[in-house]
Amino acid sequence: xxxxxxxxxxxxxxxxxxxxxxxxxxxxxxxxxxxxxxxxxxxxxxxxxxxxxxxxxxxxxxxxxxxxxxxxxxxxxxxxxxxxxxxxxxxxxxxxxxxxxxxxxxxxxxxxxxxxxxxxxxxxxxxxxxxxxxxxxxxxxxxxxxxxxxxxxxxxxxxxxxxxxxxxxxxxxxxxxxxxxxxxxxxxxxxxxxxxxxxxxxxxxxxxxxxxxxxxxxxxxxxxxxxxxxxxxxxxxxxxxxxxxxxxxxxxxxxxxxxxxxxxxxxxxxxxxxxxxxxxxxxxxxxxxxxxxxxxxxxxxxxxxxxxxxxxxxxxxxxxxxxxxxxxxxxxxxxxxxxxxxxxxxxxxxxxxxxxxxxxxxxxxxx
Amino acid sequence: xxxxxxxxxxxxxxxxxxxxxxxxxxxxxxxxxxxxxxxxxxxxxxxxxxxxxxxxxxxxxxxxxxxxxxxxxxxxxxxxxxxxxxxxxxxxxxxxxxxxxxxxxxxxxxxxxxxxxxxxxxxxxxxxxxxxxxxxxxxxxxxxxxxxxxxxxxxxxxxxxxxxxxxxxxxxxxxxxxxxxxxxxxxxxxxxxxxxxxxxxxxxxxxxxxxxxxxxxxxxxxxxxxxxxxxxxxxxxxxxxxxxxxxxxxxxxxxxxxxxxxxxxxxxxxxxx
Numbered sequence: 046x047x048x049x050x051x052x053x054x055x056x057x058x059x060x061x062x063x064x065x066x067x068x069x070x071x072x073x074x075x076x077x078x079x080x081x082x083x084x085x086x087x088x089x090x091x092x093x094x095x096x097x098x099x100x101x102x103x104x105x106x107x108x109x110x111x112x113x114x115x116x117x118x119x120x121x122x123x124x125x126x127x128x129x130x131x132x133x134x135x136x137x138x139x140x141x142x143x144x145x146x147x148x149x150x151x152x153x154x155x156x157x158x159x160x161x162x163x164x165x166x167x168x169x170x171x172x173x174x175x176x177x178x179x180x181x182x183x184x185x186x187x188x189x190x191x192x193x194x195x196x197x198x199x200x201x202x203x204x205x206x207x208x209x210x211x212x213x214x215x216x217x218x219x220x221x222x223x224x225x226x227x228x229x230x231x232x233x234x235x236x237x238x239x240x241x242x243x244x245x246x247x248x249x250x251x252x253x254x255x256x257x258x259x260x261x262x263x264x265x266x267x268x269x270x271x272x273x274x275x276x277x278x279x280x281x282x283x284x285x286x287x288x289x290x291x292x293x294x295x296x297x298x299x300x301x302x303x304x305x306x307x308x309x310x311x312x313x314x315x316x317x318x319x320x321x322x323x324x325x326x327x328x329x330x331x332x333x334x335x336x337x338x339x340x341x342x343x344x345x346x347x348x349x350x351x352x353x354x355x356x357x358x359x360x361x362x363x364x365x366x367x368x369x370x371x372x373x374x375x376x377x378x379x380x381x382x383x384x385x386x387x388x389x390x391x392x393x394x395x396x397x398x399x400x401x402x403x404x405x406x407x408x409x410x411x412x
Numbered sequence: 413x414x415x416x417x418x419x420x421x422x423x424x425x426x427x428x429x430x431x432x433x434x435x436x437x438x439x440x441x442x443x444x445x446x447x448x449x450x451x452x453x454x455x456x457x458x459x460x461x462x463x464x465x466x467x468x469x470x471x472x473x474x475x476x477x478x479x480x481x482x483x484x485x486x487x488x489x490x491x492x493x494x495x496x497x498x499x500x501x502x503x504x505x506x507x508x509x510x511x512x513x514x515x516x517x518x519x520x521x522x523x524x525x526x527x528x529x530x531x532x533x534x535x536x537x538x539x540x541x542x543x544x545x546x547x548x549x550x551x552x553x554x555x556x557x558x559x560x561x562x563x564x565x566x567x568x569x570x571x572x573x574x575x576x577x578x579x580x581x582x583x584x585x586x587x588x589x590x591x592x593x594x595x596x597x598x599x600x601x602x603x604x605x606x607x608x609x610x611x612x613x614x615x616x617x618x619x620x621x622x623x624x625x626x627x628x629x630x631x632x633x634x635x636x637x638x639x640x641x642x643x644x645x646x647x648x649x650x651x652x653x654x655x656x657x658x659x660x661x662x663x664x665x666x667x668x669x670x671x672x673x674x675x676x677x678x679x680x681x682x683x684x685x
Contacts, residue, residue, distance in 0.1 A: 091582045118585040125586040127573045144597075145587035194588060234448045 047198060051087055051097030051108070060084065060094075064259045065247050066232075068102065070224050072262075073234045075251030081234040082128070084251075085200045090118035093291050098204065103197045124191030125200045132175040138186045138270065145194040146376040161189040166224070175196045176397045181212050188220070192227070199231040205240070206230075217244055238279055240402040242266065249353065250274050258298055267323070268311060268407045274319040275409060281378040282322040285411060288315050295403060302375050305342040305401055312408035319351045319409050323378040324359060326405035329389060329400040341400040346377060348395045358386045362399060444664060451661040460658035468634045469642035470662065475568070476553045476638060477618040483554070484562040484614050492566045493595070496573035509561045515637045520561055522627025529628075530554070552629035553636050561617035563612040572606020573599065605678050612674045616667060639663055 048065040060080040073081040086092035088099055090107065092117065099108040101123070107116045125355040142161055146154045160169060165185040165187060175183055184204060191199060201220070205213040221244055224231045235241050242262065249259040253375050258265055258274045265362060267274040275283055285302040290388040296307045298320055305320060312318070330343065346362035357380045381391065393398070460466060494500070515522055528549045529536045540545065542583050546552050578586065584594040599608075622640040629636040631645060639659055647654040 086582075091585070117587045118542060118582070119590065123586055123588070125583060127579050129577070129579060129581060131577065131583045133580065133584075133602075144584070144589070147588065147593070163610070190587065266621050 046100065046104075047232075048098065048100040049084065050086065051084075051094035051099060052095075052306045053087065053092065053094040055081070055083065058254055060087075060254045062249075062251065062254070064256050065077040065232060066247050066249075066259075068072045069229050069246035070231050070233060070244060071249060071393050072222060072241045072245030072246045073232060073249045073251055074238065074245075074374055075236065075254075079251040081236075081251050082202050082255040085125065085202050085232060086235060088198070089123050089200055090116060090121050091326050093260050093311075101198055101372070105197070114269075122194070122196050123198045123200060124196035126186055126187045126202065126204045127257040128204065128279065129207060130175075130187040130204070132177050134186055136173050137174055138167060138178070138189075141175070142184055142189045142193050144190060146176070148178060151244050156314045161193060164192075165189045181216065181277060182207050184208065184216060192223075197227055197230070201233045203234050203236070206237075207271045213240070219243070250277055252277065257279075268309065269321055269404070269409060270311070271409050272319050274412070275319070275407075279323075280321045281324045282327070284320045284322075284375065285317070287317055288313065288408070291315065296408065300375075303342055303344050305338055305406060306341045306403045307406045307408055308340075309407045315411050317411040319411050321403060321409060322401060324362070324378045325357075326402070327379040328402065329379065329381060329385070329391070330400050331389065336400070338400075339404045342403075343398050344377075346390070346397055346399055348397065349376065353379075358381050358391070360391070362397065382394060413631065423516060427587055430478050447657060447660055447664060449600035451657050462657050462660070463655065465633065465642055465646065465655060466659060466662075469637050469639045469659070472550070472553070472637065473619060475637040476550065476557060477615055478558040479554050480561060480618040481565075481611060481615045483558055484565045485607075485611060488562050488566040488610075488614075489569060490631070493573050493599075494565070495570045497578070513560045513563045514567070518560050518623035519555075519627060522556060523623035524554075525556060525559060525624065525628040547628060548630040548632065548636060550629075550635050553625050553638060556624035556628045557618035557621045558620055561614045566615050566683055568606050568610030569603065572603035572610070575606070576602045590616035608677045609674060612677075619663070619666065 046067055046112065050063045051055050051061070058080070060081065060083050062084050072218045073086070075245040083092055084274070087094050088101075088107070091283045094110065094316050096107060096110045097108065098106070098110070100122065103409060104113070105116075105122070106114050107121050108114060126282055133144065136144070138218050139158060139162075143154060143291040146157060154283050158171075162171060165188060167182070167185055167189060170178060170186070173182075174206055178186065184251065184299055204220075205216055208216065211372065217240065220231075220233075233244055234246075245262045247260065248262045249264045250257045252273055257277075260268050265274070265280050269278055269280060273284060284302075286298040286305075288296050289304075294308055294310055296306055296309070296312055296314060298305050299320060299322070328341075343355055347365075350361040352359045360377075360379045360381060362377045362379055364377065366374070379400060381389075386392070495503065495510075497593075500597075526533065526547060528534050529539070531540050531545060536546065546555065580598050580602065582612065583596050584598045585591070620640060621638070622644070624635065625638060626641060626644075631637050631641050633642075633645075637645065639662070643656045643659045646659065647653075666676070
């Protein structure tokens with residue numbers, strides 16, 4: 046179990062992350078400059094927290110201010126791939142990989158390097174220097190080097206940010222597979238939501254030095270616990286409302302435009318709330334069918350703008366004005382995959398009814 | 413280093429800027445050429461070079477400048493590293509102190525050394541009562557050279573260490589390398605071109621040292637008369653201009669060789685990285 050609970054001031058910035066994770070791929074996600082990389086440095090032993098505790102997988106306490114423990118980086122057994130990779134430019138791929146095996150007997154060292162070379166597909170590259178390799182090859186050498194001394198924890202700081210999209214996708218899959226195969230805890234820093242979603246088992250949402258929420262990926266994406274988290278994971282539709290009734294796990298929430306049923310077990314059961322709905326969770330109701338499920342909330346809308354994003358279309362749909370009349374219009378952002386978009390003929394018709402299902406709406410408190 | 417390439421050739425200005433450029437090349441080239449020509453035409457270059465005045469000063473210069481370089485590397489490398497990587501109280505002051513010998517006239521350095529380490533000097537007086545005398549010895553020559561030339565080494569090497577991203581050292585330490593191993597296997601090789609450049613600058617400066625040596629070490633053949641001093645002495649004796657010419661040609665050849673070596677080593681280092 047990896048446990049991080051630290052506190053460190055760097056100038057006016059206050060880093061105070063708190064989370065734990067098991068043997069899984071943990072994605073640290075948040076905007077640039079929110080403290081994700083500093084957290085990795087603290088775990089690696091390159092940044093000393095002012096206070097707190099870091100326990101590495103396997104039960105080794107790397108840092109504990111109360112017990113006056115602060116292991117140097119050399120004794121933490123942590124593999125660290127930094128954003129700029131920092132392959133030693135004056136060494137070959139082999140020498141880079143071997144660097145962390147200085148104390149090993151020659152034979153074991155040779156076997157280990159041979160294993161890593163085949164694991165990461167680096168055959169024929171062993172005698173090359175970093176500048177003679179492509180970005181993806183350098184990436185693999187950096188991974189092999191970090192894994193060489195059998196670390197208990199792997200730290201990856203936006204390792205693919207300099208690569209082209211197809212290569213990134215491939216390396217992401219490789220890293221995820223590698224981690225499973227080695228049964229290793231890994232912390233992966235990214236500010237790319239798509240990458241966070243594609244990779245993570247467990248996701249940790251950072252903002253301004255703090256961890257706002259962490260848990261299994263789908264929980265965090267579908268059930269943000271605060272407005273800020275909802276914004277960071279691009280929920281897009283965040284609507285102010287009020288809980289007017291609650292029974293058996295289903296809240297009834299009233300907004301000026303509609304009243305929705307929400308089945309969110311962890312939701313607030315009364316008071317002011319925000320409804321959070323992801324753009325891909327809003328249903329476009331076909332004309333020839335009624336939305337028969339009585340649990341669904343159906344709203345009349347009009348498409349006022351749309352953006353084609355390759356395999357999906359994002360529609361901006363304005364809800365019909367409520368009787369009472371409010372100042373600001375309510376505009377839903379709805380993602381429709383290319384195929385239904387064509388089948389439904391959305392391009393030629395502007396007025397549609399949309400449906401919100403009770404399971405796909407979550408609630409966060411509103412002050 | 414990238415060649416300027418075709419694009420700048422298309423932009424022009426060549427004809428406009430060539431005349432002043434050529435003028436200055438001639439200004440540097442003609443005296444050096446004249447020196448070599450006179451040395452060769454005199455026909456007595458061989459005799460002059462083997463005279464005891466020349467040989468003694470040549471040997472003394474070679475020994476003192478090499479010892480100076482060795483000392484500068486041994487004490488200057490750690491200092492350069494600390495200046496590049498650590499913050500410590502008085503760092504600004506140390507930085508300033510290192511620049512002083514570079515901008516000061518070397519004669520001032522000579523006077524300062526004499527005031528400190530001369531027989532009546534602040535420190536020298538105590539050394540003298542302990543039976544140690546430094547001024548006007550070969551040791552004084554080395555100290556005078558060290559004073560004016562080591563800052564060149566330290567400056568250059570400090571910049572070299574600064575250009576090595578600390579992230580390399582961080583990664584090395586997570587890979588289990590001790591601080592000393594990280595320094596020797598990572599930092600030092602990456603800063604190597606700067607160490608070579610600094611060493612050559614330092615050696616060249618030590619070799620040409622005159623003012624500080626004259627004041628602090630004197631001008632005694634065999635023990636403190638280095639080549640630049642020998643040139644002055646030969647002039648002042650007024651006998652012949654052939655001896656100064658022979659000495660000068662040797663220094664020009666040594667300097668040219670050093671510069672060539674610098675180029676070759678710098679390119680070699682760049683190729684390795």
